[in-house]
Amino acid sequence: MRIDDALDLYSQFLIAEKGLSIQTAKSYINDIFQFATFLQKDFVEQLETDDLPAFIKYRLSIGKTVSTVAREMSSIKSFFIFLKKDGYYEGDIPKVESIKKPETLPTCLSVEDVELLLGAPNMEKDSGIRDKAMLELMYATGLRVSELLSLEKNRVNLERGIVSVIGKGSKERKVPMGDFAADYVRKYIDEVRSHNRGRGSKYLFLNKAGKPLSRQYFFKQIKKYAFEVGIEDNISPHTLRHCFATHLLENGADLRSVQEMLGHTNIATTQIYTNISTKRIVSVYDLYMNKK
Numbered sequence: 263m264r265i266d267d268a269l270d271l272y273s274q275f276l277i278a279e280k281g282l283s284i285q286t287a288k289s290y291i292n293d294i295f296q297f298a299t300f301l302q303k304d305f306v307e308q309l310e311t312d313d314l315p316a317f318i319k320y321r322l323s324i325g326k327t328v329s330t331v332a333r334e335m336s337s338i339k340s341f342f343i344f345l346k347k348d349g350y351y352e353g354d355i356p357k358v359e360s361i362k363k364p365e366t367l368p369t370c371l372s373v374e375d376v377e378l379l380l381g382a383p384n385m386e387k388d389s390g391i392r393d394k395a396m397l398e399l400m401y402a403t404g405l406r407v408s409e410l411l412s413l414e415k416n417r418v419n420l421e422r423g424i425v426s427v428i429g430k431g432s433k434e435r436k437v438p439m440g441d442f443a444a445d446y447v448r449k450y451i452d453e454v455r456s457h458n459r460g461r462g463s464k465y466l467f468l469n470k471a472g473k474p475l476s477r478q479y480f481f482k483q484i485k486k487y488a489f490e491v492g493i494e495d496n497i498s499p500h501t502l503r504h505c506f507a508t509h510l511l512e513n514g515a516d517l518r519s520v521q522e523m524l525g526h527t528n529i530a531t532t533q534i535y536t537n538i539s540t541k542r543i544v545s546v547y548d549l550y551m552n553k554k
Contacts, residue, residue: 263306263350265298272344293337296321306350314338314356332360369501370508375493376401379502382487388454389470393483395443395450396467397502399425402443404506404524406430407499411475415451415466420444429525437523507532 269291276287300317303309314335321331335358345351371379380397384390400410409427417426423444425437439447447466455461460472469475477499484499495501503524510520521532 378491398443
């Protein structure tokens, strides 16, 4: 059977029997077409078990992302299974280990750059006082962006310096915020929020209209402040969470304690920050040795 004819049958199978949309079926077929084009084979009978690993190696070599190649691999393996089940292919189904995404470390700023970023908001403006309080609180507690923006006023205990956070899976955790962040949150509440039209809202941080801030707005503010103080790293609000964890570990904090404050269910997720910490320490050491 010609591979073109097999693709027509497989497309019909995906739509009629698997219930996929026409667009999704086209994506599957396109992946398999890329595979067939690479092989330069016209007939199903010419397909071999080693064809798929060779194709994967080629696609990665020309710069295709791991996620793209993993999707293509899944599409092609499903095609082989279809051919085998319907008797068009007599060989073995290709066995390929799952492709792992290369580990990338989160962006982490130096303590000096964090201080520059935290000092960027204009404290002469209401929005600046609010943004300053948000940045200080995020760096002091390691809150996720979603946790910060949905934080309710009654969950912040300024006297005790504790924030009660509802994290992923609706799990509650209590995180110390420290005096410095507490002072700026108090200033925001007393001088800005108390005059906001939404001062009766349960949410702590509000825009001028009295509504909770959007993720998009806060992202733009972070980028703006970073540009103003000359930070060239590609940062986002989540960067402060990374900095919180990394700087704690660099200063001797216990990994398990950092895990609890971040709200990670698996300590392996927290351990990535030890890699950042080690990388930064080695970088500083190398810089020192090169100056000698």
